[in-house]
Amino acid sequence: xxxxxxxxxxxxxxxxxxxxxxFFSGRRQLIQAVTDVSLxxxxxxSVGLVGESGCxxxxxxxxxxxxxxxxxxxxxxxxxxxxxxxxxxxxxxRRRLQFIFQDPYxxxxxxxxxxxxxxxPLRVHRLGTRAxxxxxxxxxxxxxxxxxxxxxxYPHEFSGGQRQRIGIARALxxxxxxxxxxxxxxxxxxxxxxxxxxxLDGLRDxxxxxxxxxxxxxxxxxxxxxxxxxxxxxxxxxxxxxRAVLDQPAHPYTQLLRDSSPVPDPARRxxxxxxxxxxxxxxxxxxxxxxxxRCPHRMPVCSERRPELKxxxxxxxxxxxxxx
Amino acid sequence: xxxxxxxxEGLQSEFRIGGQWYPAVRDFSLAVExxxxxxxxxESGSGKSVTALSILGLLPAVGARIARGSVIFGGRDxxxxxxxxxxxxxxxxxxxxxxxxxxxxxPTMTVGDQVAEVIRIHxxxxxxxxxxxxxxxxxxxxxxxxxxxxxxxxxxFSGGMRQRVMIAMAxxxxxxxxxxxxxxxxxxxxxxxxxxxxLNELKQxxxxxxLFITHNLGVxxxxxxxVAVMYAGxxxxxxxxxxxxxxxxxxxxxxxxxAMPRVDRDSAALHPIGxxxxxxxxxxxxxxxxxxxxxRQPQCERHPPLVPLRLGSGHSLRCFVRAAMESAA
Numbered sequence: 001x002x003x004x005x006x007x008x009x010x011x012x013x014x015x016x017x018x019x020x021x022x023f024f025s026g027r028r029q030l031i032q033a034v035t036d037v038s039l040x041x042x043x044x045x046s047v048g049l050v051g052e053s054g055c056x057x058x059x060x061x062x063x064x065x066x067x068x069x070x071x072x073x074x075x076x077x078x079x080x081x082x083x084x085x086x087x088x089x090x091x092x093x094r095r096r097l098q099f100i101f102q103d104p105y106x107x108x109x110x111x112x113x114x115x116x117x118x119x120x121p122l123r124v125h126r127l128g129t130r131a132x133x134x135x136x137x138x139x140x141x142x143x144x145x146x147x148x149x150x151x152x153x154y155p156h157e158f159s160g161g162q163r164q165r166i167g168i169a170r171a172l173x174x175x176x177x178x179x180x181x182x183x184x185x186x187x188x189x190x191x192x193x194x195x196x197x198x199x200l201d202g203l204r205d206x207x208x209x210x211x212x213x214x215x216x217x218x219x220x221x222x223x224x225x226x227x228x229x230x231x232x233x234x235x236x237x238x239x240x241x242x243r244a245v246l247d248q249p250a251h252p253y254t255q256l257l258r259d260s261s262p263v264p265d266p267a268r269r270x271x272x273x274x275x276x277x278x279x280x281x282x283x284x285x286x287x288x289x290x291x292x293x294r295c296p297h298r299m300p301v302c303s304e305r306r307p308e309l310k311x312x313x314x315x316x317x318x319x320x321x322x323x324x
Numbered sequence: 325x326x327x328x329x330x331x332x333e334g335l336q337s338e339f340r341i342g343g344q345w346y347p348a349v350r351d352f353s354l355a356v357e358x359x360x361x362x363x364x365x366x367e368s369g370s371g372k373s374v375t376a377l378s379i380l381g382l383l384p385a386v387g388a389r390i391a392r393g394s395v396i397f398g399g400r401d402x403x404x405x406x407x408x409x410x411x412x413x414x415x416x417x418x419x420x421x422x423x424x425x426x427x428x429x430x431p432t433m434t435v436g437d438q439v440a441e442v443i444r445i446h447x448x449x450x451x452x453x454x455x456x457x458x459x460x461x462x463x464x465x466x467x468x469x470x471x472x473x474x475x476x477x478x479x480x481f482s483g484g485m486r487q488r489v490m491i492a493m494a495x496x497x498x499x500x501x502x503x504x505x506x507x508x509x510x511x512x513x514x515x516x517x518x519x520x521x522x523l524n525e526l527k528q529x530x531x532x533x534x535l536f537i538t539h540n541l542g543v544x545x546x547x548x549x550x551v552a553v554m555y556a557g558x559x560x561x562x563x564x565x566x567x568x569x570x571x572x573x574x575x576x577x578x579x580x581x582x583a584m585p586r587v588d589r590d591s592a593a594l595h596p597i598g599x600x601x602x603x604x605x606x607x608x609x610x611x612x613x614x615x616x617x618x619x620r621q622p623q624c625e626r627h628p629p630l631v632p633l634r635l636g637s638g639h640s641l642r643c644f645v646r647a648a649m650e651s652a653a
Contacts, residue, residue, distance in 0.1 A: 052512035159600065160368075189367035189539060194583035194596035201594075216512065223585035223594065246587060260517035261587040262542030266565045268588070269546050270517055278482055278515060 007043030007078050008210065009064070009097075009178060014038070014073035016056075016063050020283070029283040033059040035234045037073070038309075039212075041178065046204065046211040048225030048242060050218060050257070054279055056234040057214045061180050064212070065097060066090065077178070095125050098176040102183035104167035108155040114141070114166055115151040118173050125174060140173040144199060161192035168199065178210040185220060197223060218261045222246055230254045233290040234282055236309060240316030250318040253291045289321065297322055327399075328355035329501050329533045330379070335393035337371075337378045339604065346604045347391065348374045350557045351630065356501065361527065361534040363544040363565075366554035367580075369601045372537050375554070376505045379535075380420060381410040397501070416446045419494035423506040425486035429478040435462070435489050436474030442496040461492040465522060484515035491522065498530060505537045520546055541584055545569055550638065553577045556601055556612035559630055563639040573639070573646045576613045611643070619645045 018031040034056040041047045049057045063070040066082065075082040077093055085093060101107040108117060118137035122128065128136065141150060144165040155163055164184065171179055184200070185193040197220065203209060215221050221228055221242060228242040230251065238251040249255040259270060277294040280286055286293050292302035301321050309319040335352040338345040349371040356362045366372040377383050379395050381402060395402040398417060402410065414420070422428055430438055439458035443449055449457070455474070462470035465488040478486055487507060494502055504523070508516040520543065527534055536547055544551055545565065552562040553574065561574035572578045582595040599616040602608060608615060614624040623644045630642040633650055641647050 052514060161600075190541070190580055191367060191583050191597040192600075194585075194594040195598075197585070197594055198596050217585075218513075218587040219585040219591075222587055223591050243590065256514055258587060260513040262513075262516075262520075262540065262546045263586055263588045264541040264545045264569060264581055264584055265588075266545045266548075266569050270520075278484060279512075 007177065008045070009041040009212065010074075010076045011040070011060075011064060012038045012074040014060060014063055014070055014075065016059050016068060016070045032234050032282050032285055034063065034070075037231075037234075037236055039229050039236065039239070041210050041212050043177070044208050044210055045227065046213055046225045048221035048228040049212060049214045049231060050216065050221050050228060051231035052216060052257070052279060054233075054282060055231040056282070057231050058182055060231075061099075061182050061212060061214045064180065065094060065099075067099075091125075095121075095174045096176050097178045097180065098171035098174060100164075100167050100171050100179060100181040100184045102186050104163035105155065105160070108163065108166060108170075110155055113152055113154060114146075114169075117155075117166065117170055118151075121170065121174050127174070136173055140169040143172060143203070144169045159192075161188055161195060164188065164196050165199065168196075168203070172203065172207075175207075176209070178212070180212045180214070182214045183216065184213075186215065186217065193220070200224065218246060218258060230257065233279065233285050235290065235319065237291065237320070238316075238318045239309070240313070244313075244316060250312050250316065250323060251291075251320050252295045252297050252322075256294070289319070326358065328357045329360075329397070330354075330356040330535065331394075331396040332375075332379065333394045333396070335375065335378060335395065336391040337374050337383060338389055338391045340387045340389075341605055344605075345389070345391070346607075348557050348604055349378060352393065352557075352559060353630070354552055354559065354562070356533045356535055358500075358533060359527070359531055360549045361524075361536055361547055363536045363538060363548035363551045364554060365538055365541060365544050365551060367539055367601065369556070369603075370554040371557035372539075372554050373505055374557075376420075376503055376535070376537050380414060380418065380503065381405065381407070382414075412446075415442060415494075415499075416497045417499055418501045418503060419497065419499035420503040420505070421487070421490045421494050421507045423509050425483070425490045426478060428490060429486060431478055434475050434477055435481065438478075439489065439493050439496060442493050446497045457496070458492070461495055462489070464495070464526070465489070465492045467492075482515075484511055484519060487511065487519055488522070491519075491526070495526060495530060499532060502527075502532050502534045503537075504534060506539070507536075508543065509538070509540070516543070523547070541580060553580070556607060557604075558612060558642060559640075560613065560642045561640070562630070563637075567637070567639055573633075573641050573650065574613075574643050575617050575619050575646065613643075619643075621645050 014034055014037040016034040018033055020029040020031055037060055051057045062068040064075050118140055119133050122133045122136055146165055185196050213225050225242050228245050229236045229239040232253050238254045246258055249258050280293060288303040288305055289307050292298050307319045307321045309317050312318045312323045332352055332354050335349055336347050337349040338347045352375055364372045378390055390403050436455055436458050439461055440454035443454040443457050459470055459474055467473055467485060467488050508519050548565045551565050551568045552559045555576045561577045572581055579597045585591050597616055610625040611628050614620050628642045628644050630640050633639045633641055
C-alpha cells in the first residue's frame with residue numbers, strides 16, 4: 001500500500017492479542033484478535049471493514065485511537081504518530097476523530113440530558129464561550145434531524161433510531177474530520193436503518209467527513225463505502241473497491257460471505273450448500289491460511305503456509321494461494 | 325384443498341396500558357397449509373411476535389389477553405384451552421424455536437439430557453431410549469461429533485450449534501407445525517445460511533409446516549412460500565413469495581423493499597420511510613400507514629379491510645388506493 005495524501009488515516013501492521021485466564025482457573029489463552037492489519041482511509045473516503053463476529057473488526061476500530069492499546073504496529077493520522085502521541089496530543093486527535101457505536105443506549109449516559117451529553121465534549125475541549133457551546137450543540141442536534149425540545153430530555157425517552165441520531169450528534173459536535181463507526185445501524189429496523197444511512201450520507205457530503213465503517217452487513221457496506229476490507233480471524237484477507245469485491249470476490253471466504261447474505265429476491269435463493277463448519281477460535285487459529293478448514297478450494301499448501309495479502313488486480317489485494 | 329394445519333381467524337390480542345386495553349394485533353387471519361412455509365415479516369412494533377405468542381397461548385397471564393378470534397389447530401380452537409392442554413400441544417404437535425437459544429436452554433443440564441427430556445415427557449420412553457433418540461436427532465441437525473457432544477453443556481456450544489440443539493428439541497416429537505420466531509437473527513450470515521438450509525431440509529423430510537417470523541426481507545425471500553407483511557398490528561399485504569417481491573402492492577411493502585441496501589446491486593439512493601410506527605396507545609383511526617404514506621388520499625381516513633385481489637391469486641391487500649388501481653387495471 002502506498003502512502004496516501006495527508007489528512008487521512010494510515011494503519012500499518014496493527015496487532016492486538018489478548019491474554020485470558022491463568023490466574024485462578026482456566027487455561028492461559030492468547031486470543032489473537034488482530035494480527036498485522038494495514039489499511040488506509042484517505043481524507044474524504046469511506047472504508048468498510050467487514051467480517052463476522054470474532055473476526056477482529058471492532059478491535060481494529062478501538063485500537064486505532066488506543067481505546068484498546070495495540071501490541072504492535074503504527075497508526076498515523078494526518079501525519080501524527082498516534083501510538084507515540086502524548087496524552088495532550090491524543091486528546092486533540094480524539095477531537096478530530098470521533099466514534100459512533102452500535103448501541104447508543106449503552107454509550108449515552110442515562111442520567112444526563114441530551115444537552116449535557118452534547119455540551120460536555122465542547123467544554124472538555126474548551127471550544128468556545130458558554131453561548132457558543134450552546135449554539136454548537138443546538139446546531140448538531142438540528143443537523144441530525146431532532147427537534148430543539150430534545151435537549152431537555154433523557155436517552156430513555158427516545159426510540160432506537162433517535163438515540164442513534166443523538167450518538168451521531170455527539171460525534172459531530174466537535175467538528176471531526178473522520179468518524180469511526182462501529183456497526184452504527186445494526187440494531188435498527190430496516191426503515192430506520194435507511195433513515196440513519198441517509199443522514200450519514202448527507203453529513204459525509206456536507207462536511208467531507210471520512211469514515212471507517214465497521215459492519216457485518218455487506219449490503220450496508222456496499223451502499224456506504226467505496227472501499228472494503230474483509231477480515232477473517234484477525235487478518236484482512238481481501239481488500240478493494242466495494243463493488244468489484246462483492247460482484248467478483250477473489251477470496252473464497254469473501255465469496256462465502258457474499259453468497260450467504262440473503263437478498264430480497266426469491267428467484268435468487270442462496271445456493272445453500274457445502275457450507276458447514278464455523279469460524280475457528282482466535283485462541284487457536286488453524287495453521288497456514290486460517291480459512292483452509294472451511295475452504296472448498298483447499299490445496300495442500302494452504303495448511304502449511306500462510307498466504308500474504310498481495311495485489312491481485314488494480315486496487316485489489318487478496319491473501320489466498322489460488323492467486324500465487 | 326384439505327384443511328390447513330393452522331388457521332388463525334380474526335385474532336385480536338391486547339395489552340393493558342394505564343388501565344386501558346389496547347390492541348397490539350388486530351384482525352389477524354392467516355392459514356398455514358401442510359408442508360408450507362409462511363413468513364410473517366414486520367419491523368419492531370408490528371405485532372409479529374405477539375401474534376406468535378398468541379398462537380402458542382404464551383401471552384403473559386396479566387396485562388395481556390386475546391380479545392377475540394380463534395386459532396384452529398388439529399380441529400381444535402386453541403384459544404380458551406387450559407394451560408395443561410396447551411402444554412401438551414406445545415413441543416409436541418406444535419414446536420417452537422426462538423431467537424436466543426441460550427435463554428431457552430437450561431445451562432445446568434447437558435445438551436443430550438435436555439433433548440432426551442423432551443422425548444421422555446412427550447412420549448414416555450425410558451431414559452436410555454430417549455438418549456439414543458437424542459443422539460439421532462443431534463446427528464440429524466448435523467452437530468459434528470454428536471456422540472461426544474451429547475455430554476457437553478450449552479455454554480460449550482457456539483450460537484449456531486445452540487440453535488441446532490433447539491431445532492433438535494423441536495423435532496423430537498415430529499411436530500406438524502414449527503413456529504420459528506427470528507431463529508437466525510442472532511447468528512452470523514454464514515451460520516444463518518447453514519441453519520436456514522437445515523430448516524428447509526428438515527421441513528421436507530419431516531413433512532412439517534413452518535410459520536417463520538422475521539424482520540429480514542432477505543431471509544423471507546429465501547425461505548417462504550407465502551408472505552404476510554405486518555404493520556402496526558395488522559397484515560397489510562399477503563401474497564405468494566414470488567409475487568410479493570416482484571410486484572409489491574402495499575405502499576409499506578414497497579417502501580420496505582426500497583429501504584433495504586442490497587449486497588447484489590448498487591443502491592445509490594436509499595428511500596427511507598419518513599416518520600415512525602404509531603404507538604399502541606395512539607393508533608390512527610383509519611389506515612395505520614396513512615400518516616407516512618406517499619399515496620395518501622382522503623378515503624384513507626377510514627380503516628381499510630384486507631381484501632383478496634383477484635380470485636385464486638392468493639394475493640390480498642389492505643389499501644384503498646392500490647386496490648382501486650389494481651381493479652381498474
